[in-house]
Ligand code: SF4
């Protein structure tokens with residue numbers, strides 16, 4: 001599909017910019033103001049992650065990079081999406097959205113025939129590998145919760161049974177709100 | 180002709196990705212579907228134990244929070260009382276000009292993009308109710324004047340957003356009027372607590388602390404065991420036996436540490452550092468079996484609870500007959516000791532102005548509270564050349580420093596930790612200027628939010644901090660993140676693991692302990708974590724080969 005890719009590669013800046021806007025739009029109000037405009041990666045890490053993510057991923061996608069390379073380039077973006085309090089479907093919806101972004105930016109690519117289907121498939125692949133990363137991130141969060149619990153009483157766990165609490169049994173502890 | 184109802188391919192492929200925009204006046208947080216953002220409620224037994232009003236069982240995700248019938252009245256009365264009692268509160272309610280200077284300064288806003296996490300709107304959640312019931316304009320013009328009725332949805336918003344503020348005060352640094360949103364959050368939480376709304380992560384440690392003196396509920400005998408175990412561990416590592424005095428009347432100094440120091444990872448290694456230091460300089464000190472917690476979760480609940488939990492420190496100082504108090508590496512503990520202790524539980528007229536027994540330095544800055552921070556104390560020792568230090572023993576570490584919000588912004592302890600690090604280790608690298616010192620970014624888990632169920636919110640809130648750490652890791656190969664706060668030492672490891680990886684968290688006195696040359700020590704080929712110091716082990720191996728040859 002080299003013809004189509006070359007075409008998109010030439011337009012990748014515009015495509016990345018439009019895609020990044022879609023990502024920002026998934027957060028209420030974040031599409032405007034500081035988060036959308038500040039380019040300082042230290043003061044605005046979220047905006048910077050969206051911006052550099054969009055540009056690095058499209059650049060790789062349009063030059064036919066390997067799965068591993070795509071994984072590397074989308075990793076930061078998915079780490080961020082995984083903790084933004086969105087349901088998984090919404091967290092990753094920005095990836096298929098890239099198909100629409102491309103169509104809007106470069107128009108229907110009728111002349112490219114099969115290339116279009118192949119591009120769609122490449123974006124589907126991107127979605128699948130992102131889902132793998134997303135699940136890894138979520139699992140990491142749960143693992144970190146367990147690790148924090150262990151670290152908190154690291155020395156006491158070594159000598160279990162030395163805690164004392166007055167009154168009723170501590171069955172529910174701090175866990176009210178668990179389903 | 181009717182329109183063809185078949186959706187086009189584009190319509191089908193489009194997933195609704197953007198939620199509808201609302202204005203801030205609209206209420207209604209979808210709490211059940213926002214798991215990972217909020218903390219669990221407390222069991223009623225903890226606030227009951229502490230004699231807190233309207234303690235009851237409830238859960239954030241339930242529709243009905245089992246509030247007392249007249250909850251609105253209780254809150255409005257509480258607000259009135261606080262408006263009269265705290266001049267700052269009334270001022271903060273009145274003077275905000277909505278200039279927006281604070282808007283993009285909060286780490287939770289930067290990580291979520293949720294406008295109600297902008298400090299100005301966080302305060303507005305309370306201010307809108309203030310306007311409605313305590314100002315003429317608000318009473319007359321309602322919404323037009325930015326006033327809102329105190330409804331259950333507003334209350335739920337308070338809970339959701341006041342427990343998404345770490346009281347870090349970064350926003351206040353940028354406010355031209357000095358409005359301190361952390362103070363507004365504190366009042367917001369106090370008001371919620373009046374109707375029995377509070378979180379387990381704060382109430383249980385506070386109840387434990389009130390009962391036993393520390394957050395985990397460790398009894399004096401267990402504390403004593405822990406001190407003995409620590410002395411054994413230190414002896415295993417250094418070959419030096421140290422005595423750790425407890426309940427010793429007539430000692431010169433009372434040492435108070437955050438309880439995590441003597442049982443949590445990685446705090447414990449800092450604790451070993453203190454013990455090595457005190458031994459080496461022959462400090463005449465004691466631990467108290469009851470003042471076993473410097474931390475004070477009362478700060479995160481109410482002024483009154485803070486005062487009650489703090490009182491034990493002076494009580495024990497008096498009982499033990501010490502001359503002054505040495506406080507260890509802790510963040511919010513320090514805010515309480517420095518900013519509130521004197522007015523809450525002072526005057527400490529039975530104590531003396533702290534004077535270092537080793538250098539003779541008089542800490543006149545600590546005259547009011549008679550409490551010195553351990554980094555001030557150690558920096559002074561080093562400045563007077565009283566410690567035998569081998570910096571190269573920290574050569575395996577490339578260290579950057581996270582200014583913990585409270586010591587940095589509330590107390591101004593900016594240079595002492597840096598001075599110490601430069602003297603005890605060779606590789607110190609600062610994070611970029613606008614992310615440190617007074618402008619430091621919060622760890623995302625302060626003010627009682629270091630719980631586990633809200634890990635997702637912590638990750639988001641801590642993103643700006645982690646991002647700056649990543650920068651120095653990528654640029655300079657930093658492998659250690661130092662801090663002087665017990666909450667940080669618990670909260671930063673998962674944060675860094677998620678965003679950065681390959682960076683350990685440590686306290687300043689861990690480095691001091693590593694570098695400290697102790698009389699009668701063994702060859703000390705490991706650091707205080709009992710991990711090999713690579714270049715020393717290599718040298719030792721080379722020497723062995725040489726002597727064999
Ligand atoms: S005190 Fe910190 S957490 Fe709270 S609103 Fe200000 S910047 Fe945000």
Ligand code: SF4
Nearest residue numbers: 275277278279281354
């Ligand atoms: S900086 Fe101060 S005056 Fe300006 S909006 Fe924020 S709180 Fe209000």
